[in-house]
Amino acid sequence: MSLFENLSQKINHVFSKLRNKSGLTELELKEAMREVRLALLEADVNYIVAKDFIKNVTDKAIGTDILKGLDSSQQIIKLVNEELIELMGSKLSKLAIADRPPTIYMVCGLQGSGKxxxxxxxxxxxxxxxxxxxxxxxxxxxxxxxxxxxxxxxxKVEVFEMGQSNPVKIASEAVHYAKDNSFDIVIVDTAGRLHIDETLMEELKALKKNIIPDEILLVVDSMLGQDSVNVAQKFNEDLNVTGIILTKLDGDTRGGAALSIKEVTGKPIKYIGVGERMEDIEPFHPDRMASRILGMGDVLTLIEKAQDAISEEEARKLAKKLKTQSFDLEDYLDQLESIKKMGGMRSMLNMIPGVSGKIKEEDLDEKAMEKTKAIILSMTPAERRDPDIIKSSRRKRIAKGSGTTVQDVNKLLNQFEQMKTLMKRMKSGRFKLPF
Amino acid sequence: MSFFNKLKEGLKKTRENMGRKFFEAFKAKELDGNFYDELEMAMISSDMGVTATEQVLEELKSTLPKKKITKPAEAKEELKRILLESIDYIIPEYTMPLVLMISGVNGVGKTTAVGKLAHLFVTQGKSVVIAAADTFRAAASEQLEIWAKRAGVRIISSMSGSDPAAVVFDTLASAKAHNTDVVLIDTAGRLHNKVNLMQELKKINKVVEREMPDADKRNLIVLDATTGQNAVTQVDVFNDAIDIDGIILTKLDGTAKGGVIMAISADYGLPVYYVGIGEQIDDLLPFNAEEFINAII
Incomplete structure (x- = not known):
């Protein structure tokens, strides 16, 4: 999906320049934020919304110790992410259902918005x-x-129509019809209109007064430019809309409207249209959208999962072992268990930006991990702590016990040996472990 | 009513809403950083885009001292001159027979623009036939038939879902048989990332080139004035598929300013042919760059 690709690429570019830098100066932060601002404006985010956004992130970053930290750019991405979610409405917002059917939804918007x-x-x-x-x-x-x-x-839904007669009359009749024929939900499609067309806006107001809808949904074309906020504001002022539906998010839409409208109207985005087929509609998750914009895959979920799987105590112990080079097969087994707890290799890799989607089925043998586990579990505790004692007869026994071959056991032991050599090279501090 | 008056009327709300931003900027006492900041906001708010805005501001910053301009009112004239330069093109005169292929993404007002164009040519004493080649959207040809009736022109359509290139073929055959002056082709709205639909457009284009090789043929893209920077991408992709000759800018009667054409005109060297400023059949007008700039700033 190419949604927000432009914005995502640009923002990523900004942060990639900061990555692996320990500590940031205020000047560097401001320069980065200037570029983020330009990226937002090019994505049609409203001028004022973009300005406030940048100010909020910058103020928050300067107000804390973030700039001094080792992973300051990560922290700033986290700030940007949080701010994006805030901007788009923090949580999923569902459609209201009336206590007694029928539930009535009135759908309005500009011409050509896709109502x-x-x-x-x-x-x-x-x-x-x-x-x-x-x-x-x-x-x-x-x-x-x-x-x-x-x-x-x-x-495959019934359509109620009365030709070109008065819309208010049509809608009232339709609601009666729905009651008489036990319909649960009535969706009223109104005429597209310019928000500055007072006569037609009056008609919508009359319609609202008459049928008292449970939701007034404003349909907004996500390709709208800077004017999107004016449109949404005017509809909201006149009708007090209850929710927003963004359409046409399937072009390589820049989608700035998605970032501006909630902020300006205070009304949640409930659904998005993502294609031309009837099924192409999705509920709007602000957090997932934020991740997509930042091209983050879903790193935050990954971090959370890592935190769940490995306690801080365990992490510290592991770090110490690595430093003193006392990392053994017992610890290796623990690591494999942790990966499993985090949902397995595949799901982890798919959450990593730039990796997701590029892993082929054959590159990733989840079964190999199970095999490795079985081999280690067939060793005695003494063998796990000191693999050097595993000679020919022990290898045969382990292969038999784990249902593998001696070659498999050899392969694992070689890999482990290589890993240890690699670890020796990792001078503590310079080469950071992912957990 | 002249283009200017009509446009001014149509843009009344625009001026009230966003023209105020330019107005505020030019109220400044001197040409300082604050003045340029406000000008930047006004330009970006009119959808001119970051790149075009920065280019224009840079040019303004360098020419103002050279010309010893210190008063905001004079700077305003200078800004108008710079903007005008980027969108003022001479459009080659039409020769008959003329084939206009109208394309663009969904919901920009293609079908309506075709109806209005038909009316415009009829008032100029031309004979017109419309090809209803949008066989994709539900009820598109019904909508166009109503427009054709209003304009009093012939229309060739077929069943929904049939091959658009075949409809165009039939229309061209009819045009040749009747010696018709103008053929207007309404195509299906397509999001510019849909490869198949772009291929279909290429096919229609080929049919026209093969069937009426001597006709004056122009490919016009319809852009919605309320569209933001996505309009640039739209032009880019359509231009790749079928070589666009010009732009029809619709829905200028809202509060948007259509500033995005500044970005497009400059980058692609594409002239704006027509602007749509209302819902009536005669609300499509040939574009006049100078008056357009005067009306929005």
Whole structure:
């Protein structure tokens, strides 16, 4: 998925310059933040939102000891990530359901934002376990009703229409119809309009007053430029919308609207449209979106998993062993267990930026790890602590016990020997272990 | 009404909302850092993009001292001159028969633009036929048929889901038989990253070149004035597929300024042919660069 690729690439570029640097000067931070700001603006993030964003991150970084730390650039990425999540709404926001059916959703937005298509996608998604009615209230655009009918057919959902009559009347009739025929959900597709078209905005207000929707969903084209906030603000002022749906996030959209609208309106983004097929709709997770923007794979989850799998005490012990070169097969076994606890090699690698997706099935033999484990478990504690004592007859016994061959045992012992040599070269402090 | 008055009317809200940013900037007493900051904000807010904005600001910063300009009001004229230079192109006159292929991503107003173009050519005394080659979107040809009726022109369409290139072929055959002046081709809206749909566009393009090799053929891309920097990517990809000749900028009657054409015009050397400033059938006008700049700043 190429979502936010531009923004993600640029921000990554900024941080890659900082990586492996211990300590940052305020000047370096400000220069990096200037580049982040440009990246945000190029992604169509609103000018003011971008400015505030940069100020918040910079202030937070300067206010703490982050700049002095060894991993300051990591810490700053973490700050940026947190700030992005904050900007987009911190948590998943679900659609409201009425106490007594039917639940009514009113869908509005500018012309060409993708309202009618989105109504169909929502209908299809919700009709999995609910009875859904689509209502055609766009009486202005030529053939809009026909389009909703086609979309309804694709979604296998009934469409209510009364031709070009008054939208308020159509909607009220539709709600009655829904009650009489025990529909759970009514989705009202309204005419696209410019937010500055007062007459049409009045019509939406009248519609709202009449059908009292449980949600007023504003559909916003994610390709909108700097004007997106004005549009959202005006709709929100007039209608007090309850949620936002972003469409067309499947082009190599820069998606700045996604970053600006929640901040400006205070209303959550509930769904995103990600393609032309009826199934191409996803709930909006601010945290996952933030990770995507930063091209982070999902490093934070990885770090959390590592923290869960290895206690600080264990980590310290391990570090000491490495330093004194008393790392043995017992410890190696512990490491293998930790990797398993973290969800296995594959899931770990997939969370690492730049690696995800590039690992081929054949490159990664999860079974090999199981084999290694079996071999070590077939050794006596004395053998694990001092592998040098494992000579020919012991090797045969271990191979038999673990259901492997002597060659497998040899291979493992050789690998371990190589690893130890490698560790000797790692002068403590200069070469940091990943955990 | 003249282009200028109409545009001004259409851009009234734009001026009230965002023109104020330029206005505030030029209210400055002197040309200091603060003045340039405000100008930057005004330009980026009008979707001119970071690169174009920085280029323009740099040029302004270097020419103002050379010309000994110290007053913001004079600086404003200088800014207008720089902006004008980047979008002022001479569009070669049309010769008949003319084939205009209208493309662009979903929802920018292609179908509406085709309807309005038909009307515009009819008022100029030309005969027009429309090819409804958007066989993809639900009810697209129904929408276009209504427009064709309003404009009073012929339209060739076929069943939904059929081959767009075949519709174009039929339309060109009809145009040749009737000696029609102008052929307008409405294509399916496509997100520019959809490879198949871009191939389809190439195929249509080939059909036109083969069937009417002597026609004056222009490929126009429709851009939504409210679109941000994505418009640059759109032009980039469509231009790769079918060599774009010019731009139709729609929905200029909202609060957006369409500043993104500054970035595009400069980078691609593409002239803006028409602008759409309202919902009425005569709300599509030939573009006038100078008046456009005057109306937005």
């Amino acid at each position: 009618t298509t989105m109504c169909g996608k929502l209908a299809k998604l919700l009709s999995k376990d609910k009875k859904v009615l689509l209502v055609a209230c766009d009486i202005y655009r030529p053939a809009a009703i026909k389009q909703l009918q086609v979309v309804g057919e694709k979604a």
